[in-house]
Amino acid sequence: MVKVTVWNENRHEQKNPLVGEIYPNGIHGAIAGFLTEAGFEAGTATLDEPEHGLTDDVLNNSDVLIWWGHLAHGEVKDEVVQKVKQRVLDGMGLIVLHSGHFSKIFKTLMGTSCDLKWREADEKERLWVVAPSHPIAEGIGEYIELEKEEMYGEHFDIPAPDELIFTSWFEGGEVFRSGCTFIRGNGKVFYFRPGHETYPTYYNKDIQRVIVNAVKWAQPVDRKRPVYGNAQPLEKITVKVNE
Template sequence: MAAVTIWNEYRHEREDEAVAAVYPDGIHATIADALADEHDVQTATLDDPEHGLTVDVLESTDVLCWWGHDAHDEVDDAVVERVHERVLEGMGLLVLHSAHYSKLFKRLMGTSCSLQWREDGGLERLWVVDPGHPIADGLGAWFELPETEMYGEPFDVPEPDRLVFTSWFEGGEVFRSGCCYRRGSGRIFYFRPGHETYPIYEHETVRRVLRNAVDWATPVDGSPRTFGHRERS
């Protein structure tokens, strides 16, 4: 059982009736519900002291899930630095939907993380292009989201270490929707689905992916890494 912290801006749900109708307790609460049977889950939000990501919280977190959209610039740089260091130390990170524009993800990727997008409520089909990957465990060849926001290539991120999902949209666009990275000792998974006005995180396959991703990103014991001067053996 991993210790999981789910971070959410928690602004849309309090300010927009349409979003509140879909996620009345917040996106973070819905994601927590998807994970709570298998993991020890806590939540944190933008308006909490230190955004809820204190040193103690991060040190006790195995995997951090990050959902952000409109308030990326409000995240304190000191907190970004703190989380960045924890990822390098081995904390897993799930970057969800529009959190591709977060300060944290852009710093970890070293690129703009820009893409094309369109809000039209169209169909998305996610193809499982790496069926042997643990994040794809229990999935078929593809799954569909009947209403979603389009994200399209080019997606300005480094080439993933492994690509688990590729999306196709009704407009013909495609997108790398499930990207795995390693930074330092930490495993990172970017997962595209999750727009705030569609009940994406209620979709059972999406919830299965989130559970699989937490399992994959959870730190494992291994040989310690040492740096600096080394005497000859």
């Protein structure tokens, strides 16, 4: 069974009654709930837990880590970020959601500012599927339409994605690369844009389907990891002596 850890800073839920009403068990709880229903072994971790809930034991037993953050990116300890980065390089999948684009772990793995335009105006978002044969888009129609969402607009300062799965259009006119995949070391990374905390986005069945698909896609490949560093020759090396 694929083991997933859903990480959430869990601050909006404590500070904003509206968010607490929409997500009474936290954004992490809502996501872990539908992942459990989909057949995954889903646990949660939050910012204020010791080691942010991401102990060596938790990370080493996570096939995929899902990350949601916004208010408190700076409070995430650098040593925890480095541990997560190493697990991704070793093969753990990472799914970064919405405002997690500004998280330390995503910026570290991307090597860019990851900045963008944004606006809160209760506007419609339409996520167009631009890679219809990709497994992350399985079961999704031509597009996903969200009645109200926060706008993110280009330019999104990330490296060119290995694959672009979704492109969003917003009622105000902007577009955005909303579903992007990256390979980092032995691990797979998926960035998925929707999920502003004041909207019930994570109850949308299509959004849930994308995240379920992404977990399946991002899980580690069952193979021996490459060995790095000094290596002994596989074949006998014949040394030629100059005559």
